[in-house]
Amino acid sequence: MLQGDRQGHAVRYHRVMPVEIDIVKVAQLARIALSDDELDMYSSQLADILEHAERVQALPTEGVEPTSHPLPMVNAFRPDEVGECLEPESFLSEAPDTHDGRFRVPRILG
Amino acid sequence: MTDWEAVIGIETHVELSTNSKMFCSCPTEFGDEPNTAVCPVCLALPGALPVPNEKAIEGIVKIGLALDCEINERSLFYRKNYFYPDLPKNYQISQYTYPVCEHGSLDVDVDGEPTVVGITRVHMEEDTGKSSHIGDGGGRIQDADHTLLDFNRAGVPLVEIVTEPDITSPEQARAYAAELQRIVLALGVSDARLEAGSMRFDANISVRPVGTTELGTRTETKNVNSLRSLQRALAFEIDRQIRVLEEGGRIVQETRHWNEDTGVTTSMRTKEESEDYRYFQDPDLLPLEVTKEWQDEIRATIPELPAKRRRGFLDAGVDVETAGVLADDDDLSRLFRDAVAGGATGRTVGIWLTGEVIAYLRRQEITIADTSLTSGHLVELGSMVDGGDLSSSAAKEVLLAVLEGEGTPGEIADARDLLQVSDTGAIEEAVDAVLAANADAVDKIKSGDMKPFGFLVGQVMRHMGGKADPKVVRSVLEQRTGS
Numbered sequence: 001m002l003q004g005d006r007q008g009h010a011v012r013y014h015r016v017m018p019v020e021i022d023i024v025k026v027a028q029l030a031r032i033a034l035s036d037d038e039l040d041m042y043s044s045q046l047a048d049i050l051e052h053a054e055r056v057q058a059l060p061t062e063g064v065e066p067t068s069h070p071l072p073m074v075n076a077f078r079p080d081e082v083g084e085c086l087e088p089e090s091f092l093s094e095a096p097d098t099h100d101g102r103f104r105v106p107r108i109l110g
Numbered sequence: 111m112t113d114w115e116a117v118i119g120i121e122t123h124v125e126l127s128t129n130s131k132m133f134c135s136c137p138t139e140f141g142d143e144p145n146t147a148v149c150p151v152c153l154a155l156p157g158a159l160p161v162p163n164e165k166a167i168e169g170i171v172k173i174g175l176a177l178d179c180e181i182n183e184r185s186l187f188y189r190k191n192y193f194y195p196d197l198p199k200n201y202q203i204s205q206y207t208y209p210v211c212e213h214g215s216l217d218v219d220v221d222g223e224p225t226v227v228g229i230t231r232v233h234m235e236e237d238t239g240k241s242s243h244i245g246d247g248g249g250r251i252q253d254a255d256h257t258l259l260d261f262n263r264a265g266v267p268l269v270e271i272v273t274e275p276d277i278t279s280p281e282q283a284r285a286y287a288a289e290l291q292r293i294v295l296a297l298g299v300s301d302a303r304l305e306a307g308s309m310r311f312d313a314n315i316s317v318r319p320v321g322t323t324e325l326g327t328r329t330e331t332k333n334v335n336s337l338r339s340l341q342r343a344l345a346f347e348i349d350r351q352i353r354v355l356e357e358g359g360r361i362v363q364e365t366r367h368w369n370e371d372t373g374v375t376t377s378m379r380t381k382e383e384s385e386d387y388r389y390f391q392d393p394d395l396l397p398l399e400v401t402k403e404w405q406d407e408i409r410a411t412i413p414e415l416p417a418k419r420r421r422g423f424l425d426a427g428v429d430v431e432t433a434g435v436l437a438d439d440d441d442l443s444r445l446f447r448d449a450v451a452g453g454a455t456g457r458t459v460g461i462w463l464t465g466e467v468i469a470y471l472r473r474q475e476i477t478i479a480d481t482s483l484t485s486g487h488l489v490e491l492g493s494m495v496d497g498g499d500l501s502s503s504a505a506k507e508v509l510l511a512v513l514e515g516e517g518t519p520g521e522i523a524d525a526r527d528l529l530q531v532s533d534t535g536a537i538e539e540a541v542d543a544v545l546a547a548n549a550d551a552v553d554k555i556k557s558g559d560m561k562p563f564g565f566l567v568g569q570v571m572r573h574m575g576g577k578a579d580p581k582v583v584r585s586v587l588e589q590r591t592g593s
Contacts, residue, residue, distance in 0.1 A: 029388065031193055068186055068391060068397050069391075069397055071396070073396050074184070074396055074397045074398065075397075075398060076161060076162070076396050077161065077163070077164035078130075078133075078162065078163055079164060079165075080129050080130050080163050080164065081129065081130060082129050082130045082136070082137045083134075083136070083149070084135075084149070085136050085137070085146065085148055085149050086148060086149055086150070088144075088145045088148075091145075091155075092145065100144070100258070101143065101144040102242070102258040102259055102260050103145075103261075104259075105257050105259060106256060107243075107254045107257060
């Protein structure tokens with residue numbers, strides 16, 4: 001597949017190998033219960049995404065400075081000063097369950 | 111029987127003592143009232159954005175420099191995703207590739223055996239909230255039926271210091287932890303209180319047959335909140351692993367919980383699950399740039415570190431133990447240095463400061479600043495002892511009186527009539543009188559039996575009302591008896 005890049009140069013996109021995904025493990029890591037149909041659907045969608053990532057990775061980037069953020073900025077700092085906090089009632093009243101000023105959640109290990 | 115060796119690496123978490131949290135302006139000091147030091151950022155309300163605390167970045171760079179690390183000029187924040195509710199975001203902001211500091215080392219010493227512990231990395235993250243597990247299990251996470259969450263601590267700046275697996279014994283682990291605590295305290299970046307959890311150690315431990323190089327399966331021991339429990343927990347865990355392996359079992363890679371009361375570690379996880387934190391770079395945070403210039407500015411603020419201070423004290427003539435005690439105390443260190451600079455003998459001053467002075471301060475529950483003791487007093491006292499005017503036991507009495515504010519050593523020794531006679535003439539007279547009255551003892555000594563010598567010294571001291579310099583008494587007695 002040939003396509004022009006922004007400068008109009010021809011860039012060859014490699015045909016990449018289909019990506020194997022352990023979709024059951026991915027679902028388990030995200031703590032999502034999925035039906036068999038859903039597993040199939042997400043498996044193929046995720047494979048598309050990863051294949052796209054592989055194509056991007058195959059681009060010749062030698063000599064290109066790595067980018068870790070889209071904006072050319074660093075060091076947005078805050079001085080070490082104490083500011084206002086929220087009144088506990090203002091957010092505890094929004095929680096599904098609270099006890100003694102604390103959030104109450106189901107047991108952590110099932 | 112196989113000989114085993116332990117391979118230990120330590121992860122240390124240090125809460126920085128900034129005024130405000132890592133990514134928001136909530137205070138890091140709060141009372142017992144839960145959820146009173148929280149805001150939209152540390153509660154992860156939609157749209158709230160984290161902004162790093164500049165003071166915390168300076169703090170971690172100080173730690174990195176003190177541990178001889180390379181400071182990465184550019185580093186990145188990552189999201190560490192997990193499913194405990196102790197941070198409302200469902201992830202912890204931490205670092206992964208490109209931490210602030212890497213490749214450092216710390217020298218530790220156990221009974222004069224030096225070891226270099228490699229520092230893999232020092233990275234910046236945020237502390238979690240406090241979970242209380244409620245149920246029949248007495249607070250055990252496995253037996254809880256629900257959990258209560260207080261997010262006051264969520265977002266407090268936290269520095270994690272990771273060592274290479276260079277530590278080979280519980281004693282070395284303890285020495286490393288103690289030295290790291292001293293450094294953090296000297297830097298003034300944290301109160302480093304183990305019992306309060308502002309400094310916490312997790313230890314990775316495995317064992318392998320001596321002479322092999324392949325690492326055994328490791329376990330991670332948590333919940334050690336004193337230097338002593340670190341040493342005990344490691345000793346227990348090493349023994350446990352060796353026992354399991356010698357009985358033909360295998361070590362399970364797991365997290366284990368140290369119980370201080372029972373003195374054992376127990377498995378913390380009810381089921382095996384591989385940890386996969388799915389780190390990715392936090393799009394809410396910009397890259398961090400710590401330029402060489404900024405590093406130099408921060409380096410200039412680093413005070414003298416404990417190891418260097420101890421070396422200086424050793425050079426001034428004190429023993430290893432005394433040097434350690436002095437170096438841990440800024441007031442005593444300053445007094446010691448000033449006294450030695452004023453001409454006092456390091457060894458003597460060291461003994462006074464770490465003996466009488468510390469004991470007095472502890473008894474009275476006060477600090478040096480609350481007493482009137484100065485380095486000048488120590489110099490004066492030292493010269494009185496060196497000149498033979500004061501016995502070393504009388505010097506201790508004078509020192510206590512100085513601490514009590516009774517005056518200068520000279521005034522006190524005078525007022526209490528403690529000055530001793532080293533005037534040879536007076537002592538010779540006393541010696542002659544004693545010898546004349548104890549002809550038997552003199553005969554014995556002259557025939558080579560030295561037993562009565564001590565008795566004669568005692569008699570002369572008594573004759574002088576206890577105020578003769580014993581060294582002069584001995585030397586005059588030796589001359590007179592020809593011994």
